[in-house]
Amino acid sequence: MIDWLFLGVALAGGAGAAVRMLLDGVIKQALGNSMPWATNIINISGSFLLGGLTGLLAAHLVAPELQAVLGVGFMGGYTTFSTASVETFRLMQERRWNAAWVNALGLLVVSTAAAAAGLGLGRLLG
Template structure:
């Protein structure tokens, strides 16, 4: 059950995650100028790894559920973004960059799932 306190914490964590994504995406765009949206790709991969890690820690009894909800749903939910990745894939298609759009869509999906699996496996080491 979601208590009012946990709801507030999840909301605040979501805001922090979104702000973190905004700043990190801007920095990555400065460091890696490209037609590929490297900021969104790297943010989604790192967020998937972190969520896999948290989920593994929770599954192993090392992380209480409220922490998983606050960090996983709140912080990482605000940090990662499927909608932006989808929009950027469409933007690449509209620009006639078919190969880049396929790399963005399929590559991001594969990389994020593998990152989550890796995070989960790392958590099982604890």
């Protein structure tokens, strides 16, 4: 017997990772690679979208199963904490201390604010 929720999360995770890879290339081509702009933009937008999805779930506009597929699956594949950590460490290895601190703390603060904004918008729509 197939667990359809498991399969949905797995497929959505793959789709999220593919979208991240494509978007990463587009952003790096547009903004360069001196700072990890692509990873930051992807993680901030993912935080906003997951916050919005969570707000819609709280307003009972999204089924828990859909939230699992989109939130755990797609957004889990789309966002990437590990890449952000490695890129911050790379900045540290290059002795770009200010850039490393701005990247690490800035991403944390802005991603959290984006998640809160998305949550607020999702609840407002509900």
